[in-house]
Amino acid sequence: MSAPLFEMVAIEKAFGATVALDGVDFAVGAGEVCALVGQNGAGKSTLMAVLAGALAPDRGEMRLAGRPFAPRDPLAARQAGVAMIYQELSLAAHLSVMENILLGVEPVRRGIVQRDRMRASARAALAELGHSDIAPDALVGDLAPAAQQLVEVARAMAVGCRVLVLDEPTSSLGHDDVRALFDLIARLRARDLAIVYISHFIEEVKAISDRVVVLRDGRNAGGGVTAQMSSQAIVALMVGRGLEELYPRGNRRAGDVVVTVEELTEGSAPLTLHCGEVVGIAGLLGAGRTHLLRTIFGLEAVTRGRIAVRAHSGPADPHDRWRQGVGMLSEDRAGEGLASGLSVADNLTLSNLAPLGPAFTVMPRRQDASARTWIDQLGIRCRHPRQVVRDLSGGNQQKVAVARLLHHDVDVLVLDEPTRGIDVASKAQIYQLVDRLVCAGKAVLLVSSYLPELLGVCDRIAVMERGRLGPARPVEAWTEHSLLMEASGTRAAS
């Protein structure tokens, strides 16, 4: 690699008292795929927002092809040749493929859009990507996620992009689509594009990137040529400490069965959850893990099979489940897990207001006192229990959501991606808490996409693949590799 095509030097960015980026260096060359990895909160998103012109850095400089690069806004960055493909695609679903590809740069003559020329350039852009199969006139809303992503890449190409940033591009893709995407990235690399690939999945990073840059707590934590780094080495750089420290394991003793799940989908193995154990469910995105948890908790209808919580085996809604001592933590913290406009105290006590006042009343003083107990015990950073949840950081919000289960004193905790989007310190606290609860005889059912977390926290793990749940095996029987093989439908050879 000669001089890098795009370079960021000593970038600093702070939001109030929070330092998001503290002197980060980053560079990517033409014809190179550079992976940017790090935990949530490590500063990846902020760095990319700076790159894309959405945020101005406090200090530091950027150079594109040797020239200073300081875009005023995302449009300026795009015009200079830096394009971002976000996790949430930014397409107009009601417009056609060609209208999306040429959005903002439509060919016009005397103010009239020339649809023929539009169709031709859209077709050319798609053909360049090796996907002539997508019709320029199709509505984007009708396309599969993978095809939509292609349209977005084609749009970036149409405005002459030189640096392409892909933010978690595989999160909504199936296995085959991921392979197709990797082929596409390889083709773009061959065309001398500089590609920044952001991902949580170490396996993907190993498969596609030439070089890895690891961020931790807003700083460069290390990196190097991908081929010379092991997965463990990358994870160690991301986490910054030994795994044993992160995942405590007290004296756990599995007791009676509390939850039994039988064949909710065809071909699924039965699942039993005992007191005093953590059972994890691994699987790819879209494998149906969240749906399984929601069905168990009564948020989705049971269409076949049977769910029993202790002696209760009839139909149940969330109200019933709470009464049976089951609590759930939603993966969608902002949309479902918390009512972000309400106070910490309201959110924390919502499922269990009954003990907070005589008859049908709720006494704010008792509510605040209850909330304060958990604020202290979990170290939730907030000014007072009446503070609106929206103002808290992601980690503290998640602790409020977890505290709800503790306030309710549930016996079974159903946790869907409990550490998504929170900082390492909060993660460690949640792992400690889970261990403590399980040692005290509670049962935990855990869905996580982060394999080291599953292996660190769980006693048994089952893998879900395309809606089918496999048998739960002891954690010692699994490795990251075997979990991934099983999750992607490739049965281990042995």
Place this chain on the structure above:
Amino acid sequence: MDRALAADGSVGNARRVVAARPFADQRGVLLGLAVVALLFGVLVGPQFFGPANLELMARQTVIVCVAALGMTMIIVSGGIDLSVGSIVALSTVITALLLRPDGSGWSALVAAGGAVAVGALCGALNGALITQLRVAPFIVTLGTMLLVRGAAKGLSGERRLEAPATWLNDLLRTAQSGTGRLLPWGLWATAALAVLVAFTLQYTRFGRHLFAIGSSERTARLCGVRITRTKIAVYTIAGALAAVAGILMFSKLSVGDPTVANGLELDVIAAVIIGGGSLMGGKGTVVGTIAGAAIMAVIQIGCSQQGLPNWVQQIVTGTIIVGAVWLDRWRSRTQS
């Protein structure tokens, strides 16, 4: 679990108790009310604050206030009810029908009770349609607005219904001096209802559930709040309160009139919004709503006593509605 859980040493940082600030949320609207009242006080003169004038204003706004109590609860839960005006009209018709023009009907108490029951039924219908058909409250109540108005017209034969004089007609009559009652019965009843609704919203499980549903329905469901039940209940209560407003309207008119209160729902919604309620749900207070209704009454009466034409009053009220919401947005932006 012990204190050691707080790995970052932040234990106890939440101990700092922030002193309770009553009416902190309503500061804006109360300030607005004070400004508007002072303005007209200066323009009209000190008699503007005389007891007779204050009572006039209270009588003027009491119908909107009672209906707005129910609307506050609905808006807190993230809904809306456009059928309020029609329920008020139906309520006057039912009251008059039960009293019978020739005086051979039921007692006034039964007539009023019947009207409230019918109002509650209309509200229950709103709630049932919204939850069972899963249609947006705006659409459902737009439909029932016409439906209930039509029913009122049909029941009355499209004319005003005369009714014999009962104590219902005296609900808003000025209390005779010397009785020590000070205000008309209708105003006392309204005050009692306001306290009841305020208590329900702030201090009961039902009230907290309304805030939760309005703030995030999915969160409420996850937390085991029974959405369908709670929603039907809130629309039913609001329907009953609209019918009470209708009885006060009957008291004022002394006839059952199926065409009365046309567009009243917009005044009612305006009172809630000026009072800090959010159409997105999760926000709203009784004190704010009453202050909002009072602002509109002060403008209305102040303008007419100043001899200003009706169009000025409408322009001022319209400006205040938009201004109030803008002010609220601006305040929450600068706070965060």
